[in-house]
Amino acid sequence: MKKILVIQPIHEAGIELLKNNKNYEFEVVENIDPEYLKKKIKHCDGATIRTAKLTSDVINEADNLKIISRHGVGYDNIDLIASKNKDVTIAITATANAVAVAEHVMFMLLSISKRKDMYDNTVKNGKFDERNKLPKTVEIWNKNILIAGFGRIGQALIKRCLGFEMKVFVYDPFVSKDVIEKFGGIKIDNINEVCKDMDAISLHVPLNENTKNLINYELLKTMKNSCIIINAARGGIIDEIDLDRALKEDLIFGAGLDVFEIEPPSLENPLLKNNKVFLSPHTAAFTKECMTRMGIETVQNIIDFFDGKLEESKIVKL
Numbered sequence: 001m002k003k004i005l006v007i008q009p010i011h012e013a014g015i016e017l018l019k020n021n022k023n024y025e026f027e028v029v030e031n032i033d034p035e036y037l038k039k040k041i042k043h044c045d046g047a048t049i050r051t052a053k054l055t056s057d058v059i060n061e062a063d064n065l066k067i068i069s070r071h072g073v074g075y076d077n078i079d080l081i082a083s084k085n086k087d088v089t090i091a092i093t094a095t096a097n098a099v100a101v102a103e104h105v106m107f108m109l110l111s112i113s114k115r116k117d118m119y120d121n122t123v124k125n126g127k128f129d130e131r132n133k134l135p136k137t138v139e140i141w142n143k144n145i146l147i148a149g150f151g152r153i154g155q156a157l158i159k160r161c162l163g164f165e166m167k168v169f170v171y172d173p174f175v176s177k178d179v180i181e182k183f184g185g186i187k188i189d190n191i192n193e194v195c196k197d198m199d200a201i202s203l204h205v206p207l208n209e210n211t212k213n214l215i216n217y218e219l220l221k222t223m224k225n226s227c228i229i230i231n232a233a234r235g236g237i238i239d240e241i242d243l244d245r246a247l248k249e250d251l252i253f254g255a256g257l258d259v260f261e262i263e264p265p266s267l268e269n270p271l272l273k274n275n276k277v278f279l280s281p282h283t284a285a286f287t288k289e290c291m292t293r294m295g296i297e298t299v300q301n302i303i304d305f306f307d308g309k310l311e312e313s314k315i316v317k318l
């Protein structure tokens with residue numbers, strides 16, 4: 001009987017998979033204190049994890065651990081060196097959340113372009129007659145969007161952008177021109193050269209030493225003052241201080257952020273008071289449907305791993 005530690009609750013549909021499988025016993029824990037997790041993980045064969053940190057201390061304490069199954073696709077909260085040293089496989093829910101995040105990007109892009117709440121407030125406040133005096137909204141039809149990072153989410157997003165008849169440019173040095181063109185995109189090689197022509201930019205790269213502060217003041221200075229930037233990837237890919245400054249100087253029109261350098265962001269973070277920014281609390285993937293899919297895939301990855309049939313595409317290369 002394999003022992004699975006479910007760190008942080010997941011959707012009941014995932015739990016059902018464990019309940020109905022006689023080869024597994026499991027425990028769900030909400031306490032994510034490392035000292036507590038060290039005791040709990042000691043004799044476990046597998047663990048699931050959401051956003052809590054899985055430090056080397058905790059991983060090294062696990063005598064039998066073979067797999068950590070991440071509820072999501074980012075794995076920056078898991079100590080990779082400790083996992084590698086202990087020969088622990090890390091799995092991700094590779095097929096569960098791309099559509100939910102891509103829809104959230106469209107939601108942010110349209111919310112900013114259409115000045116979300118403006119018309120609604122106008123009517124509700126009895127100011128219908130002022131409709132001609134309000135600032136105009138903008139269309140996304142025929143506009144240029146840059147998708148930076150053309151993996152699962154970038155590829156889900158391009159379909160939605162093309163549905164709105166946007167012109168889509170793609171920056172991803174690791175994806176060929178052929179593949180990008182098959183999707184209907186235009187491959188670009190130098191992000192610094194194209195930003196000046198973009199009406200929208202959406203980020204879908206991992207956070208690493210090459211992408212940290214990819215969007216900074218120098219680059220923001222080159223952009224159109226009508227440009228909208230969306231970050232539903234990882235905080236830190238846009239320099240937050242630079243972004244706030246660029247918005248205040250009207251260098252760009254607006255920004256949509258689902259992720260922050262520090263989460264939760266401090267109340268002192270100037271972006272929280274900037275009304276040109278549309279924010280969400282790292283919830284791009286939190287649709288009902290996606291939470292169900294992620295709960296199921298997180299557990300299924302563990303079962304597939306022990307059955308020897310976990311797909312390569314779901315395993316993090318350590």
Ligand SMILES: NC(=O)c1ccc[n+]([C@@H]2O[C@H](COP(=O)([O-])OP(=O)(O)OC[C@H]3O[C@@H](n4cnc5c(N)ncnc54)[C@H](O)[C@@H]3O)[C@@H](O)[C@H]2O)c1
Binds near residue numbers: 073152
């Ligand atoms: N907001 C959320 O809730 C949420 C949910 C899921 C994923 N994410 C984040 O979204 C991002 C994308 O996720 P994904 O599932 O599409 O990942 P993915 O691994 O499928 O795709 C990432 C792409 O980025 C490209 N890339 C890597 N380095 C690059 C660089 N320096 N410049 C340009 N491109 C580069 C890779 O070639 C790859 O195609 C990740 O940061 C992930 O953590 C956020």
